[in-house]
Amino acid sequence: MKFKTSLIALSIAAAITPSLVTAEESDIEVITVTSSRMDKPVSAIPNTVTIIDREQLEQQFRTTKDLSTIIGNLAPSFSPSRQKMSNTGETLRGRPPLIMIDGVPQSNPLRSGGRSGQTIDPAMIERIEIIHGANAMHGLGAQGGIINYITKKATGDNEHQVSFDVTMPNNLESDGISFGTSYSFSGESDQLDMIGSVSYRNNGVYYDANDQMIGVDTTQGESMDSQSADFFIKLGHNFDESRLELMVNHYNMENNGDYMAVTGDKENDIPTGAIKQEQPWEAANNQVTTTSLTYTHEDIAGQQLHLQFFNQNFEAVYxxxxxxxxxxxxxxxxxxxxxxxxxxxxxxxxxxQSRNKSVKWGMKASMIANNIAESGINLAYGIDMFRDTTEQDMVVSGASWVPESTYENIAPFAQLDYDLIENLTLSGGVRYEYAKLKVNDYKTMYGYGDKEIQGGSPDFNETLFNIGASYQINPSIRLYTSFNQGFGMPDIGRVLRDGDSFPDENPSIDDSLALTPIVTDNIEFGADYQGEYFTAKIAFYRSSTDYGSRMVEKEDGSGSFVVKREKSVIDGLESNITAYIGDYDDVGVNIAIQNGEYDSNDDQSVDTDLDGANISPNRINLFWTHNFDNDISTRVQANFFMDKNFKDASDEVYSSFDGYTTVDASVAIPVYSGTLSVGIQNLLNEDYYTYYSQTVGKDTRYFKGMGRTATIGFTMPF
Structure with missing residues (x-):
């Protein structure tokens, strides 16, 4: 099948949304996006949406278990993984996304800390829903979009499954070997269905393409030389027209603390290294427990009820x-x-060293009325309530670095869909955010000004809007456009802990403009083509905020960062083509291009490029999957990261990125009743520095990327 040249040119001039549907049109409508709050099919949402299903996850697991890498492979407008415990700088469309597990927020709005990407083992995930661009569907934090990890569900059959995998570096050094195992069970009785899983992973040290040990990040957190364990259980009971479900996930990741960093020299191209030496402090770790109780009813006066109560307990030691x-x-x-x-x-x-502690409680209640009075109008309305209490203290002295802060939020919302004419769906919504921040009187640490700060309870309110249209020109072609607003807060902890944030003679929480919320506007235009032989998607977007938040390193050489509030604008393109060649082959290309600028002199005009902690590199992902008659399947994928220069207001280059290309290959083979997989990450053993290291890193964080690794895995149900 030959593609139309114009369509290829249009898509390759653009940027991503991986393959969301199969070639069969009948499959399109059954893929619903629960993160939309209306359980809409993908084809009815006027936004770019990526669904990473279990089959795609299994393909990626053959070469890596790093969720950031997996998301970047399939949604390249997401930043390249840092390959560390920290996910600071990993953005979606240039802004921080709201990460959730079954709708429960994992992101920490009061004190980010960069650990929200390490709260669940990938083995517990059934699929990943990504809604690109700012929106207020789930409230606080979705400035770049939503990444929702949907956990596994009971199958209805009594089933067990075990899996094992071993990863080896190119040099076969024993200290570089990683291994993992998991066990899951699923079953049901007349009264109860359940699914549970436990997993354990032990990561060795990482080696680069030159067989040199990659440097460790002993401060923000290191995933190499670490251990992680996860316990997951989900219990459910079905009534006549309703369902009650409880989900609990506990995740623990600890660095072993056996290696210390060797400072590099970025100017002279010497990477940060590592030496075996016990760390003289408690090694970095993450401990997270996520709990959700959900009740759904299919018919309350002709409407559907969805009610969720949730809790998350988070503790991260740096x-x-x-x-x-x-x-x-x-x-x-x-x-x-x-x-x-x-x-x-x-x-x-x-x-x-410091420790970040956060406790979140929340409730989400919504009602959905479909096709009201046969009018073609669908209505969703409800209210969200959220409370987050966070503190960052010092492990040794016990001193408070960020005082205990409580954020309370209540947000009623309504969302309307209307089939105005045949094939044209209009959507619109409004969400009212009321938030209050409570901080008692406190004193900043001695090294941060030793200032007495008067506490307070500043409150904020914002009304957020969204509007969109989706038009199905014919069964194969759809056009859509939308305007969405997202609500977020700056890193409040960084503001509160730094005396320089309060320059007045009698500093007070209530007088700080740095604590003002962030409202992000996202405008998008897109088109989809879904035919028998190929699918193609393209989206253009602009994300802007008049009072954004950017982290800037202090000029005193301390390595500390402060929060800058300023205008910023990000433009981008996302595109995808997937071709179905015969019955056995899928070939595709995903592209992401984005550019962002901020206002450096407060004249309300953007003039300086956002750096690599915000903007992702321009990127092309290629893939080819082949399925054999005997159920053997293969996948080859390549990631092309393009060179990028970052310029200041004087058009001078202040930072640059030297692009690179990585190739992965994998095969899955049926063996007895299970599946044997072999995967090679960085097949060509590309020698490179990570994107974050090149664009933001200093001598202490100038890390090489991982060299060639081979992973052998085996999964068996019984």
């Missing part, structure tokens, strides 16, 4: 260091501390 910022005169001579050096003024410095 690695330590010997920093003057954490010096406190009251700790001089204290037996509790370990002296590690001397400051500029002769003071004794000691090892210190």
């Amino acid at each position: 690695g330590g260091g010997c920093w003057s910022d954490f010096y406190d005169p009251s700790m001089e001579g204290n037996d509790q501390v370990t002296v590690c050096g001397t400051g500029d003024n002769g003071e004794s410095l000691y090892y210190e």
Whole structure:
């Protein structure tokens, strides 16, 4: 089948949305997006949507278990993975996404900390729903979009499954071997259905393409030389027209603390390294428990009810260091501390590290009325309530770095869909956000100004709108457009903990403009073609905010960051073509191109490129899958990251990215009643520095990317 040249040119001039549907049109409508709050089919949503189903996940698991890498492989407007415990700088369309598990927020709005990407083992996930671009469907935090991990459901059959995998580096060094295992069960009785799973993973150290050990990030967190475990259970009971379901997931990831960093030299192209040496502090770790209780009813006065209560307990310990910022005169001579050096003024410095603790509670209630009075109008309405209490303290001294802060939010909403004429669906919605931040009187740490700050309870309110249209020109071609607003907050913890955020003589929480919410506008135009032999998708978008939030390193050389509030605009293209060649082959290309700028001089005009902590590189992903008659399947995929220069207001290059290409290949083979898989990541052993390291990293975080690795896995149901 030959493609039309114009369509290929249009798509290759654009950027992504991976394959969402099969070639059969009858399959399109059955794929519903639960994250839309109306359980809409993909074809009815006037936004770019990516569905990563279980089959695609299994293909990716053959080469990697890193969720950030997997999402980037299939939705390239998501930033390249940092290959670390931290996901700071991993954005969607250049802005932070709201990450959820079954609709439960995992992102930490009060103090980000960059750990929201490490809260669940991939083995627990059935599919991933990604809604691209700012929206207010689930409230706080969705400035770049929504990434919702949908966990597995009971199959109805009594079934067990075990899986094992081993990953080896190219040099076959024993300390670089990683392995993992998981066990799951599913079944039901007359009264109860259930599914449960446990997993364990042990990561060795990582090696680059030159067989050199990759440097460790002992502060923000390191995934190499680590262990993780996950416990997941979901219980459900079906009534005549309703269902009650409980989900609990507990995830724990701990670095072993056996390696220390060797500082690199970015200017002279010397990467940050690692040496085997026990860390003199508690190694970085993540502990997260997510709980959700959901009740649904199919017919309450002709409407559907969806009610969810949720809780998340999050604790992240960051690695330590010997920093003057954490010096406190009251700790001089204290037996509790370990002296590690001397400051500029002769003071004794000691090892210190921080811990981020967050507890979230929430409720989401919605009613859905379909085809009201045979009018073609569908209505969803409801209310969300959310409470987050967060504190960041010091592990050794017990001092409070970020005071205990409580964020309370209540948001009623309504969403309307109307089939105005045949094949034309209009949608619109409104959401009212009322939020209050509560902080008691506190004092910043000695190294952060030693300032007395008066607490307060500032409140905020915003009315957010969305409107869209979807027109089905014929059974194969759809056009859509939309305007959506997203609601977010700056990293409140960074604002509160830094005395420089409060320059007034009598500083007060209530007087700080830096705590003002972020409202992001997203405008999008898109087109889909879905035919018998291929599908094609293209979307153009603009994301803008008049008062955004950007992290900027202080000029004092301390390595600390402050929050800058300024206007920013991001433009981008996403495109995808998938061709179905015969009955056995799928070939596709996904493209993402984006550019972003911010206002550097507060004149309300953007003039400076956003850096790599915000904007993803321009990227092309290619893939080819082949299925044999004997159920053997293969996949080859390539990621092309394009060179990029970042310019300031004077049109001078202040940072640059040297692009690279990685290729992965894998095969799955039926063996007895199970599946044996073999995958090779970075097949050509490309030597490269990660995107974050090149664009944002310093000498202490100038990391190479992983070299060639081979993974062998086996899964067996019984």
